[in-house]
Amino acid sequence: MIKAVSDRQLQSAQAHWLIFSRDKILVPKSTTSLYLGGWSALEFIAHHQASIVELPPLSEHHSVGAPVYIIDTGAEHIEQDDWELTSLRTLLAAGTDEQFNVLARAWQYVHFLRTHRYCGQCGAKMEQVDWEMAMQCHQCKHRVYPRISPCIIVAIYRQNQILLAKGVRHKDTNMYSTIAGFVESGESLEQAVHREVEEEVGVKVKNLTYFDSQPWPFPHSLMMGYLAEYESGDIVPEEGEIVDAQWFDIDALPDIPPKLSIAGRLIEAVLNKHKGG
Ligand SMILES: [Zn+2]
Numbered sequence: 001m002i003k004a005v006s007d008r009q010l011q012s013a014q015a016h017w018l019i020f021s022r023d024k025i026l027v028p029k030s031t032t033s034l035y036l037g038g039w040s041a042l043e044f045i046a047h048h049q050a051s052i053v054e055l056p057p058l059s060e061h062h063s064v065g066a067p068v069y070i071i072d073t074g075a076e077h078i079e080q081d082d083w084e085l086t087s088l089r090t091l092l093a094a095g096t097d098e099q100f101n102v103l104a105r106a107w108q109y110v111h112f113l114r115t116h117r118y119c120g121q122c123g124a125k126m127e128q129v130d131w132e133m134a135m136q137c138h139q140c141k142h143r144v145y146p147r148i149s150p151c152i153i154v155a156i157y158r159q160n161q162i163l164l165a166k167g168v169r170h171k172d173t174n175m176y177s178t179i180a181g182f183v184e185s186g187e188s189l190e191q192a193v194h195r196e197v198e199e200e201v202g203v204k205v206k207n208l209t210y211f212d213s214q215p216w217p218f219p220h221s222l223m224m225g226y227l228a229e230y231e232s233g234d235i236v237p238e239e240g241e242i243v244d245a246q247w248f249d250i251d252a253l254p255d256i257p258p259k260l261s262i263a264g265r266l267i268e269a270v271l272n273k274h275k276g277g
Contacts, residue, residue, distance in 0.1 A: 004053055015066050015067045016064060016066055016067070016102065017037070018055070018070045019042075021078050023087070024087055025086055032095065033091075033095060044080050045071060054070075055069075056068075058105075062101060072110045092260075093258065108146055113135070119142050121142040126138075151224065152183060154208075155270050162253075162267065163201060164178065168242075170243075173255065174254045177256065178266050181199070201236065201237060202236030203235060205229060209228075225265070227266065227273070235247070250274055
């Protein structure tokens with residue numbers, strides 16, 4: 001649940017600030033962490049005071065020590081000495097797990113509000129309800145919740161090798177990663193793994209084991225990770241999606257995603273599996 005922030009709260013304590021401008025976040029210049037401090041330093045966005053909301057932690061376990069406040073300035077371009085707009089990806093990659101969680105949730109919340117201003121059923125204006133994270137149509141009462149898009153992500157292994165693919169986004173680099181894709185309506189996670197693997201690299205897999213999951217806020221995916229053993233088939237990269245895919249010996253890997261991402265941790269799990277025999 002998101003709560004409005006009172007004047008007294010603003011004056012009383014330090015907070016972590018998530019100030020969004022389009023898809024960027026305002027941070028103190030030359031830093032890669034969220035601004036932690038008082039409202040008084042943010043005079044240049046004082047006209048947004050009425051829209052400040054607090055993002056409560058999911059549980060006490062997830063608390064980041066100070067309250068987390070969100071301001072969405074929409075398309076307003078903010079230029080201010082000593083501050084700069086930074087991309088979400090940069091902040092996610094640079095920060096701690098706690099910062100990752102806070103950023104991922106805040107961005108999904110902001111994205112949800114921006115894209116649900118009107119009712120999909122009757123076209124009237126939507127309003128935020130105050131008892132749960134949802135928007136409701138004031139006319140027909142149709143209610144919507146933040147969208148979460150399930151995605152599978154899978155590391156394929158055989159003996160001392162792992163199958164990695166280079167997506168079109170990384171075509172000019174040596175960056176290879178695991179196979180991933182959206183789950184379709186009516187499909188189980190396991191069916192999605194088999195389908196995506198066949199579509200993207202043309203091979204069949206077996207012995208799926210669930211690994212872990214990770215929310216991925218671009219813009220609202222929930223990545224569900226699997227390990228899968230190779231069964232049969234030659235690699236055929238999917239045209240338009242995958243520029244190259246290969247079997248790599250685990251001691252001769254190309255550039256791979258950082259361990260912050262579930263892709264990086266899946267690859268590490270294959271390496272550990274082999275070392276452990
Ligand atoms: Zn409606």
